[in-house]
Amino acid sequence: MSKCTILLLEAGIVALDDQDNVIRSYSFDTHMAKTYRAIKSGTQVDQLQDVLEFLRLEGFDAVVSNDEGLANILSKNDISVTLMERDKQTELQEQKLNLMVKVNFAKNEFEALGLLRKFAVDLSSLKVGEISAKRDYHIIQSINAMDEVDKIINLMGSRLREWYGLHFPELDGMIQNLITYCDTVLAGSRDSIDKGSLKETGMPEDKAEEIVYAAQVSKGGAVTAENVEAIKNLAGVIKNLNSVRGSLTAHLEREMDSVAPNVKEILGATIGARMIAKTGGLERLSYMAASTIQVIGAEKALFRALKTGSRPPKHGIIFQHPLIHSAPKWQRGKIARAIAAKVAIAARIDVHKGSKDSTLTGKLDERIEEIRQKYKEPVEREEHVERPSPMYEQRRKRGRGNKRFRDKRRKNFAKRRR
Amino acid sequence: MRSEEDSLAWIDIEGESRLCTENLSKGVDVYGERLIKIKGVEYRVWDPFRSKLAAVLIKGLKYLPIKFGGKVLYLGASTGTTASHISDIVGSSGLVFCVESASRVARELIARVATYRANIIPIIEDARKPKAYFSITGLVDVVYCDIAQPDQTEIAMANCSMYLKNQGYLMLVIKTRSIDVTKEPKDVVNTEVARLKAGSFEVEQVINLQPFDKDHAMVSARHHQKS
Numbered sequence: 001m002s003k004c005t006i007l008l009l010e011a012g013i014v015a016l017d018d019q020d021n022v023i024r025s026y027s028f029d030t031h032m033a034k035t036y037r038a039i040k041s042g043t044q045v046d047q048l049q050d051v052l053e054f055l056r057l058e059g060f061d062a063v064v065s066n067d068e069g070l071a072n073i074l075s076k077n078d079i080s081v082t083l084m085e086r087d088k089q090t091e092l093q094e095q096k097l098n099l100m101v102k103v104n105f106a107k108n109e110f111e112a113l114g115l116l117r118k119f120a121v122d123l124s125s126l127k128v129g130e131i132s133a134k135r136d137y138h139i140i141q142s143i144n145a146m147d148e149v150d151k152i153i154n155l156m157g158s159r160l161r162e163w164y165g166l167h168f169p170e171l172d173g174m175i176q177n178l179i180t181y182c183d184t185v186l187a188g189s190r191d192s193i194d195k196g197s198l199k200e201t202g203m204p205e206d207k208a209e210e211i212v213y214a215a216q217v218s219k220g221g222a223v224t225a226e227n228v229e230a231i232k233n234l235a236g237v238i239k240n241l242n243s244v245r246g247s248l249t250a251h252l253e254r255e256m257d258s259v260a261p262n263v264k265e266i267l268g269a270t271i272g273a274r275m276i277a278k279t280g281g282l283e284r285l286s287y288m289a290a291s292t293i294q295v296i297g298a299e300k301a302l303f304r305a306l307k308t309g310s311r312p313p314k315h316g317i318i319f320q321h322p323l324i325h326s327a328p329k330w331q332r333g334k335i336a337r338a339i340a341a342k343v344a345i346a347a348r349i350d351v352h353k354g355s356k357d358s359t360l361t362g363k364l365d366e367r368i369e370e371i372r373q374k375y376k377e378p379v380e381r382e383e384h385v386e387r388p389s390p391m392y393e394q395r396r397k398r399g400r401g402n403k404r405f406r407d408k409r410r411k412n413f414a415k416r417r418r
Numbered sequence: 419m420r421s422e423e424d425s426l427a428w429i430d431i432e433g434e435s436r437l438c439t440e441n442l443s444k445g446v447d448v449y450g451e452r453l454i455k456i457k458g459v460e461y462r463v464w465d466p467f468r469s470k471l472a473a474v475l476i477k478g479l480k481y482l483p484i485k486f487g488g489k490v491l492y493l494g495a496s497t498g499t500t501a502s503h504i505s506d507i508v509g510s511s512g513l514v515f516c517v518e519s520a521s522r523v524a525r526e527l528i529a530r531v532a533t534y535r536a537n538i539i540p541i542i543e544d545a546r547k548p549k550a551y552f553s554i555t556g557l558v559d560v561v562y563c564d565i566a567q568p569d570q571t572e573i574a575m576a577n578c579s580m581y582l583k584n585q586g587y588l589m590l591v592i593k594t595r596s597i598d599v600t601k602e603p604k605d606v607v608n609t610e611v612a613r614l615k616a617g618s619f620e621v622e623q624v625i626n627l628q629p630f631d632k633d634h635a636m637v638s639a640r641h642h643q644k645s
Contacts, residue, residue, distance in 0.1 A: 010552055036552065068549075093581075096555045113513075113555070117539050120553035124528055124540040131521035391600075 004060040005084070006051070006074070007092065008067040010036055010119045011105040013051050025103035026050055033123035040069040048073065055079050066092055135259040136282040142255060143273035146248045153178070153241050160185065160234050167223040167231075170214045174207075179242055182235040189228050190215040261356040262346035266339065266364065271320050275343070278317065286347040293347075294318060294340035309386035318343075323368060330379045331371055338367045425486055425507045426475075429454065429461060437464045437472055439506035443534040448502040462506065466630045469500040470564060470591050473630035479638065480623055483587035487511045489558040491581050493545045493574065494565035496523045498531035498538070504562065505535045513537050515554055519544045545573050548580045557583035566596040571610045575617050584643035588619060592635045603633045611637060618642045 003018040012027035028035040028047055038045050055063065056079065063081040065071045066089055074081045084092070092099075097109040106112035157178045165172050168190050175181045183201035187193050193215045198208035252273055256264040260282055263272040278296050279285045285293070295302050297316030305312035314333035319325055324335050342364045349357050425440045431454065438454065438461035445460070447453055452463040466473040475482065484490055488508045495501045495516035505514050514537055518524045524542050532538045543550050545565055561582045563574040574590050582588065592610050594603035611621055619639040627634040
């Protein structure tokens with residue numbers, strides 16, 4: 001019975017006969033890492049043509065392979081193949097360098113090892129590069145950047161108001177919008193503010209008049225020209241940051257549309273991105289149950305409820321959705337559940353199909369309308385019974401002062417008891 | 419001729435005796451550690467707060483199976499902090515196969531460690547799939563496992579049965595908080611040790627890593643391959 005062992009090695013393919021002598025070898029000259037990887041995942045590549053022909057021509061009774069991917073490719077080409085046994089695999093492992101030299105993939109074992117090492121670095125770098133290129137990771141960075149820029153704008157905005165407030169304190173209370181405040185600051189010190197320049201910033205006439213008047217009777221102190229310049233600088237930076245924020249928002253919209261259009265359709269670009277960021281990736285989000293998605297962001301309340309049996313949270317960051325936070329309190333939980341369910345489906349479509357499915361929002365709107373109609377009047381809330389989840393029930397049984405007891409045990413873990 | 423005594427040393431630095439390894443890639447530091455030259459030989463100071471292997475040596479590990487010229491399979495190599503010291507110890511004739519699945523830290527492993535050390539072989543794969551590893555040759559002398567998964571012991575054992583030589587050693591870091599955060603650390607350690615014993619491992623030593631790491635223990639066990 002003629003047997004052939006066909007091996008997938010990092011550097012190429014080797015065929016052995018039933019005496020384990022080498023009959024053929026095919027080296028993956030260039031693109032070793034890509035070729036090896038493709039074959040391992042069961043993709044038929046050009047480099048395999050010769051191997052397949054060889055096997056077909058020789059017509060062996062039995063073909064054994066060390067790799068599942070290669071075996072699959074062979075089966076698809078009507079070559080029946082079995083997988084190598086574990087002991088043989090281990091043997092192959094130990095003889096790998098030797099084998100590589102025998103088939104001339106390397107001149108000596110030292111070189112063979114060097115080849116394997118280079119292969120490892122190449123393939124590892126390839127994998128790392130691919131993962132970093134994943135689009136949803138950029139979305140996570142975008143939304144985090146946006147939130148951080150927001151924080152900075154707020155921080156600097158407070159500083160600006162305080163600083164300029166030394167000179168014109170009344171202005172702080174008169175202008176709520178930070179950008180308008182910045183524009184007003186950029187118009188100069190109190191004496192140089194006039195109605196014209198104020199109206200240029202888009203301010204209504206009566207407001208501009210008020211400000212000009214307030215500037216004249218202001219109780220703030222005088223300010224040097226140098227300080228005015230410094231303050232104006234700050235205001236300028238805030239305006240820049242604001243436009244950066246604007247471009248980040250637009251960027252996020254476009255990216256979400258391209259990467260997760262269905263999630264974007266239901267939650268909007270910002271909240272959708274936040275959810276992806278919270279879970280660590282679109283794929284991770286797609287694995288989650290709707291009930292999890294409903295409470296993402298409310299972990300503290302969730303685990304507290306599970307441990308102590310207190311009232312569980314109805315919504316996490318999904319609360320930011322207008323349909324939820326602007327709904328009457330007694331409807332919120334039901335709406336949150338409905339939306340979370342659709343988000344779960346949307347995420348799965350986005351991961352696997354990628355195209356927009358317009359039936360999702362239709363069904364969601366129907367359901368929400370149903371909730372609105374059915375629960376127009378406030379619902380009487382049932383008395384909540386404190387019942388911790390079974391997982392945590394055992395911990396409770398230890399009795400009062402549980403936390404203290406646990407901490408003490410942990411503190412003594414390292415100490416030796418005499 | 420470099421003997422294994424040299425690659426691991428206790429050096430007096432500013433009055434304190436510090437654990438150090440002989441630097442395989444002269445002049446290069448991996449994570450900002452201090453480089454120190456004694457009698458023409460360059461050493462790297464090994465921080466026990468950053469590296470659990472150093473912690474366990476300081477806490478009195480009786481036998482270190484990682485030796486000059488040895489082959490080690492490191493599961494959970496991360497950015498390569500500990501792996502680089504293992505690389506120093508095994509020297510240029512040894513090999514350290516580093517398995518790490520997270521691309522963010524693997525990037526550092528490749529750029530800052532693998533590029534400068536010829537005995538480091540980076541393998542970006544999930545430790546749950548030892549069959550998928552590439553570039554491994556032969557069986558290893560030691561499997562060093564430091565991964566944060568609830569089934570870390572099973573993963574370690576699966577890797578051992580495939581790549582660890584008979585009578586080889588498994589050094590397993592038990593992260594009790596990753597296994598079960600609701601149980602007592604001592605109980606978690608006992609359960610995992612029992613698991614090892616049931617799986618044909620002879621447990622030689624269990625060391626608590628306090629004060630270097632909270633709620634961590636390291637187990638040193640010898641593997642008896644079923645024939």
